[in-house]
Amino acid sequence: MIQFPIQSYKGNVIYTHDMEAWSYYRLHENTVGVNEQEAENHLVNRLQRLAWQFAAFEEIDYKIVPIPVDIDKRMDSLQQQYEGKYAEIGKYYAERAKEILREEAKNVVEYKFFVGIKLKKRELDENILSTFSSSFKSMNRYLQKLAGFGGHEVDDLTASMFEESEEDAYATINNYLGAFRAKEKELCYIIRHQFVRGQEQPDGDGSVYSLTEGILDPGKAGYLHIRQLDDESWCAFLPVSEFPVDLSHKEWAYFFQSYHFPVEVNMRTIYKKKKDDENQTNTIKKRFRDQDAQLIEANEDDDSLINTGRELLHELENEIKNQGKPLLRTHINFVVYGQTKEEVRKRARRLKSDFKDQQIEIVQPLADQLLLFHQSLPAAKIIAEDWEQILTPESFAESLFSLTRKIGNTVGFYLGKNISHDGESIESSQSxxxxxxxxxxxxxxxxxxxxxxxxxxxxxxxxxxxxxxxxxxxxxxxxxxxxxxxxxxxxxxxxxxxxxxxxxxxxxxxxxxxxxxNYITLSSEKKDAGKLDPLTFLEGEEAQDAAVGVLEYLSELQSNERNVKTAIYKGVRHVLQQEEKPGLLKVVRYLQESDDQDVKNVGDLLYEIGTNGVAKLMFSEGDVDGISLGxxxxxxxxxxxxxxxxxxxxxxxxxxxxxxxxxxxxxxxxxxxxxxxxxxxxxxxxxxxxxxxxxxxxxxxxxxxxxxxxxxxxxxxxxxxxxxxxxxxxxxxxxxxxxxxxxxxxxxxxxxxxxxxxxxxxxxxxxxxxxxxxxxxxxxxxxxxxxxxxxxxxxxxxxxxxxxxxxxxxxxxxxx
CATH class of the missing domain: 3.40.50.300 (P-loop containing nucleotide triphosphate hydrolases)
Structure with missing residues (x-):
């Protein structure tokens, strides 16, 4: 009988029945702009270095969890920010938006990325043990285990054995990708999600026992039927059975995010010692020798793919020996789910077909669905070993794990849809x-x-x-x-x-x-004259600068007409200082009264402009009513x-x-x-x-x-x-x-x-x-x-x- 792996949890750490501990983190979501290869390469480089560093922790659990977008919750949050005269109208439209988007976006999800790291246990010496008065608590814990009871509480002594390793794990992942320590509510969500895939999603609360409620029925070959009291759904686990030699640009943990249905991903990587990795390459070398012998016996030419693989293996062998490059023994399964078996069948078929186009083979095992379900649980052991893939840090990084399509704000009004992927449209996009x-x-x-x-x-x-x-x-x-x-x-x-x-x-x-x-329409009619006269609604230097700017621009002065420019400055300053109600027409008259003929000519020109047509808006005697912005x-x-x-x-x-x-x-x-x-x-x-x-x-x-x-x-x-x-x-x-x-x-x-x-x-x-x-x-x-x-x-x-x-x-x- 398969035992549920989780004994208890505290903070972001899950403790198993075997006294192992796993710490979980939610990654910062990475984004890459449209057609931005350089930014994508930067993410690949960070993933590659992270995969190398994770070798210190022996086992890593990567999860991509599709979380339904709660339209009602977002719109309710938005409405709470509405205020003032139009708040009620805003709430009316928010309710209408809810109704429309509920139907149009019922399968819309946001992808969240979690990483679980198996922690190393610290051996406690006698001095440390003496600081804890928890011997009875620890004994009580083991009695509980023998009785088959898994409590939520974790005693301080147990937690202390993994604290140092958890700090190292957090520092490592945060350095390369940016991460938050998962909250207990998030851990509960991940656990409960396993038992309600395709049904109403959990709120992230409850005991370990309540989180695992549900009847799992693997009776239909290739599918798992999940039943709750008032709901049911179907799901299918699709493990990767074969990767191509070259995984460059395959984006195998990203490209499906444009689908109209959710896809869940579980990846477990296991690291072994350098000697084990060297033995692994020797095993592969032996396979190549066997293939060579078969080709010679059949009198056939070398296969180009085999030759490429041989070269890559030779390079990898040197990197393991000289640089300590780790191998990632990886178990990957994709999960599709839905309300009916037929819906899941179509979704699985689409996923298999698209991966085949990427030269990646995923399969739908007939008899191992329950094993794969268990293997997808946080902190679970690998029990379905048939689909192990050997990856390098470089090939793992090509997954683009943590890359998301998110754009805009989490809470706000609906603006449209992300159609960045080829062939997407407003009708097909679910983003x-x-x-x-x-x-x-x-x-x-x-x-x-x-x-x-x-x-x-x-x-x-x-x-x-x-x-x-x-x-x-x-x-x-x-x-x-x-x-x-x-x-x-x-x-x-x-x-x-x-x-x-x-x-x-x-x-x-x-x-x-x-x-x-308030529609304020300004026209060339006399009633609107002067409403944009800068001398009527501005003061001081600001009024002077604006008035000079308008008059100089309208005069179309040349650089050698300094006398006219000087006269405009003087005229504006004179009107501002001497007139109780300044206006540009008063400046124009000042220019018209000049003894300098050039200045007088410009004054006459400005008078004709300022008393005819729409330009009247800028010229007044200073006695106009201002524009109301009430x-x-x-x-x-x-x-x-x-x-x-x-x-x-x-x-x-x-x-x-x-x-x-x-x-x-x-x-x-x-x-x-x-x-x-x-x-x-x-x-x-x-x-x-x-x-x-x-x-x-x-x-x-x-x-x-x-x-x-x-x-x-x-x-x-x-x-x-x-x-x-x-x-x-x-x-x-x-x-x-x-x-x-x-x-x-x-x-x-x-x-x-x-x-x-x-x-x-x-x-x-x-x-x-x-x-x-x-x-x-x-x-x-x-x-x-x-x-x-x-x-x-x-x-x-x-x-x-x-x-x-x-x-x-x-x-x-x-x-x-």
Whole structure:
């Protein structure tokens, strides 16, 4: 009869009935960016060195445990962070997201990586023994064992025998991969998981006895049936029966993470003494000699694979002899499970087929399923020895153990799916991406950036505005105050177009949300004149610098017109000092009254600009009412603004005025962002125009530097990352979203901006991104290709920036 191996546990250490101890650790999850071979090689190198160092511990238990993503728990946690005016609406949408994701993501898991290390027992001398008054406790422990009772408690004497070895084990694993000592709750979860695979997952509590409840039935050949009181499931253990000679780039502990069903992995490696390893190579050499003799007898040529194997064996023999390289006697089994035997059969078939493509053979033993189940338990002994594989540290490292696909935040609103693997789509991917806009500035452990700022870049029509509006609506639920600049004057129009009578009936909360926003529309009409006059809402040197910047830019002065520049400075200073209500029109009149004809001409030009068209917004007599930002969400939009194409200088007078308007607009937003009494989102649409001016460039830099201390997250939406690809700027940006690159040059710039590996694959990927697909670098410095995804029909309708095609698209596609 097979005995359950665990006698008791304490902290992260499991004690067996044979007085052995195993310490367990949860690894830091490693990530590798898209097509980043160098980063992958770095992980392989660390795994290789770790596998070598583990030889000091004789036996290691590697586990990959798929843990279901608890949508309800995450959404409940998110709702607790909602506050302010829109908290109830946020909770309504969180509940709707729950319902949708429960169905769409019912098989979604996150992979956690655990390593168990068999500890060495320290022999205790008499002095140490005398410090413990636990003789009776120890005797009692053995009486319990004889009686077949396994208690949870561990006496101090037993624990002390393994303390030193546990510290060595933790130092070793933490040095190479980074690890946490497993919590008792995590140990309980791993144990209980074995008995409820494919059923409702455990919460990690309970006695050893309660953790092992369940009826295991191996009656169906190749399967194990697990029954609980109110549930049942099936599972199949699939051990590796053959590895190829070369395991390079096989990723055999990683590639299946893109599957739509969970896969569990158990790997046990056993280390023996150097003499045993040398004997092992001698055994293999004998097999090669036998094969050579058979080839000679059959009068056949040498097999190239055998020759390669012979060369590798010779090299390995020298490394064992001269460097002490260890051999890893490895037992690996994969576990698939599900509600029905048929479901498990299909999953096992998929796994076997995909591994066969990797030249790795895994099998589904008919009679040993129960033995393999027992062998997968923490601290269990190897009892199914038929599938032992001899690996080197290098070949083990090619597993990419500890590599995960995680991107984004653990708790946040649903943003989309990770589609980094070849052939993945929004429909097939099971890797959910969550995003929280107000975490980065907290300086969380493991994060690369401590900045709340965000860039969203890419050409028109690829999904920038769609993503931004998704973040905007979700952001207001956290109580954030918002100022969004909308130079295209489209946000209110698109939002309110979505409020059809049918939509109002279906989604009343959406109507309430959209209609409560403060849409501030600035036009060329007289009533709006002067509302962006920098002298009316700024003070001191800041007002002077902004006013001079606007007037100089509009005047298009040449470098030799110093007299005019001087006059502008003097005029602004004069108005600020002498006028109770300063305004730019008063500066213009100061210039018009100059005796210098050049200055007078510029004054006349500025008067014509400032009293006609949309430029009137920047010019006043100082008697205008300021813009009210009393609401939580304020969207500042300007009508009839003719913007130049991205990357182009303003070519017409209208374009020139449009760029000039961005300066006071940005100053206005900066003033809003400086209020540190509330959490804020300051959003700059078409921010590239700001960077085209010296004043705008300084403004963006100031906001990025100070935003964290001011509790302000700045969102920069632009068509190109070129202006932001500078160390002093990009280091102040916490999250970066990059949509399609139009050119190879732009692809290279994005790669540098995101810190990705510059190679042909990445450049091609960026140039071939489809609508809604982007590369994201999160606050932890991880990169991935994601597909944005909005769950609610009314939001999708409101975010769509495309004009109605009046059936043209449907007509075209009908004949394809």
């Amino acid at each position: 959910l991406v969550f995003y929280h806009p107000f975490l980065a500035h907290l300086g969380l452990k493991g994060s690369k950036y401590s900045s709340p700022h965000v860039t969203i870049s890419g050409p028109t029509g690829m999904g920038k505005s769609y993503l931004l509006k998704d973040i905007l609506l979700n952001g207001v639920f956290f109580g954030a105050k918002v100022l969004m600049t909308d130079p295209k004057n489209e946000v209110e129009k698109k939002f309110k177009q979505a409020l059809t009578p049918e939509m109002e009936r279906m989604a009343p909360f959406f109507k309430e949300l959209i209609e409560s926003f 609401e939580q969400v304020n969207i500042l939009q300007i009508q009839n603004l003719n913007l130049p194409d991205e990357g182009e200088k303003a070519a017409t007078r209208d374009e020139h005025i449009a760029v000039a308007l961005m300066q006071p607009l940005a100053k206005f937003a900066t003033k809003f962002a400086r209020d540190d009494t509330v959490v804020k989102m300051t959003i700059f649409e078409e921010a590239w125009m700001l960077m085209n001016t010296g004043a705008g460039d300084r403004l963006i830099n100031e906001l990025l530097r100070t935003g964290r201390s001011l509790r302000s997250a700045v969102y920069i939406v632009t068509q190109s990352t070129y202006e932001y690809n500078k160390p002093q700027i990009k280091e102040n940006i916490g999250t970066k979203f990059a949509f399609k690159a139009k050119t190879t040059e732009e692809a290279g710039n994005i790669i540098e901006f995101l810190g990705m590996e510059d190679n042909k694959a990445n450049r091609n990927m960026l140039k071939n991104l489809s609508e809604g697909q982007c590369i994201v670098e999160d606050m932890y410095g991880r990169t991935a290709k994601i597909q944005t995804d909005v769950l609610f029909d009314e939001w999708i309708s409101a975010f769509n920036t495309k004009e109605s095609d009046r059936g043209r698209a449907e007509t075209e596609e009908a004949f394809m």
